[in-house]
Amino acid sequence: MAPRAFGLNCTLTPSPKSSSTQKMLDQVLGAIAAHGFETSHQRLVDLEIRPGVAADEGEGDDWPAVREKILDARILVLATPIWMGQPSSITKRVFERLNAFLGEIDDDGRYPTFGRVAVTAVVGNEDGAHHVIAQSHQALADVGFTIPAGGHPYWVGEAMGEVDYIDLDETPEKVAQTIRTVAANAAHLARLLDDSPYPPAGG
Numbered sequence: 001m002a003p004r005a006f007g008l009n010c011t012l013t014p015s016p017k018s019s020s021t022q023k024m025l026d027q028v029l030g031a032i033a034a035h036g037f038e039t040s041h042q043r044l045v046d047l048e049i050r051p052g053v054a055a056d057e058g059e060g061d062d063w064p065a066v067r068e069k070i071l072d073a074r075i076l077v078l079a080t081p082i083w084m085g086q087p088s089s090i091t092k093r094v095f096e097r098l099n100a101f102l103g104e105i106d107d108d109g110r111y112p113t114f115g116r117v118a119v120t121a122v123v124g125n126e127d128g129a130h131h132v133i134a135q136s137h138q139a140l141a142d143v144g145f146t147i148p149a150g151g152h153p154y155w156v157g158e159a160m161g162e163v164d165y166i167d168l169d170e171t172p173e174k175v176a177q178t179i180r181t182v183a184a185n186a187a188h189l190a191r192l193l194d195d196s197p198y199p200p201a202g203g
Contacts (some may be wrong), residue, residue: 003190005032006073007041008066010080010091014045020123020155020165025079027171028121028153031183032075037190041077042066044090051093055100063097074190075117076145078136082124082156087132095139102143109201111144115193117186118145121179122154123165129154146193148185153178 007029011021022043029039047062056064070076080091104112118140122129133154137147155165155175171179 002036002038003075003194004073005029005037005039005075005077005186006069007039007077007079008070008094009041009043010045010078010088010094011043012045012081012083012088012090015043018166019043021079021081021121023166024121024123024153024155025077027176027179028077028079028119028183031179032077032187035183035187037075037187040069042069044094049090049093049097051096053096053099055097055104067097067100071112071116073116074194075119075186076140077119077121078140079121079123080132080136082122082126082128082132085126085128085131087135091136095136098139098143110198113144114146114198116145117148117190117193119148119182119186120152122152123156124154125157125161125164126159127156129156146189148182148189150181150185151178152182 007025009022009025011019013019025041033039048060049063050057050061055067080087101112120133120136122132133152141147153175157163
């Protein structure tokens with residue numbers, strides 16, 4: 001069975017409307033698929049992701065099914081737009097819900113997420129891509145994901161401009177190169193961690 005990569009689209013735009021974040025996510029997942037991974041994704045705004053920090057916030061909460069897909073994958077791709085220089089509110093809710101993993105660390109100090117790799121992808125029409133990536137990587141690493149080497153893909157258009165990433169006829173070469181690099185590194189790292197898992201913390 002091929003290893004899996006799972007993408008979270010944290011756009012504020014519900015389906016079936018077009019989404020620049022989805023375009024970036026599709027490109028990253030496509031590049032990871034070229035390394036032998038099965039891919040799938042979810043647009044979270046279409047679901048009921050309840051506020052909270054538990055793995056399951058009760059009847060009607062769609063997060064448990066999303067969480068299962070995250071744990072079933074070797075690579076998580078978190079794609080978010082920039083709003084007011086920040087990750088989207090949906091992205092921040094993801095971080096809050098991922099916090100439940102901190103209550104599931106075993107006696108050997110291992111998190112349920114150990115051995116899983118996380119990639120961040122960002123789009124927007126304002127400054128803040130590096131800030132958003134930094135926030136995302138800190139949160140993802142805190143709950144046990146491993147971040148591959150190199151820059152992670154982003155595109156930032158003209159401030160307050162009318163051209164979005166989805167409007168581009170061609171992907172800028174630097175963005176395309178970064179997507180290829182992070183996909184290759186993520187796939188490589190996921191396989192290394194499969195072959196040589198993190199050890200127990202010891203006493």
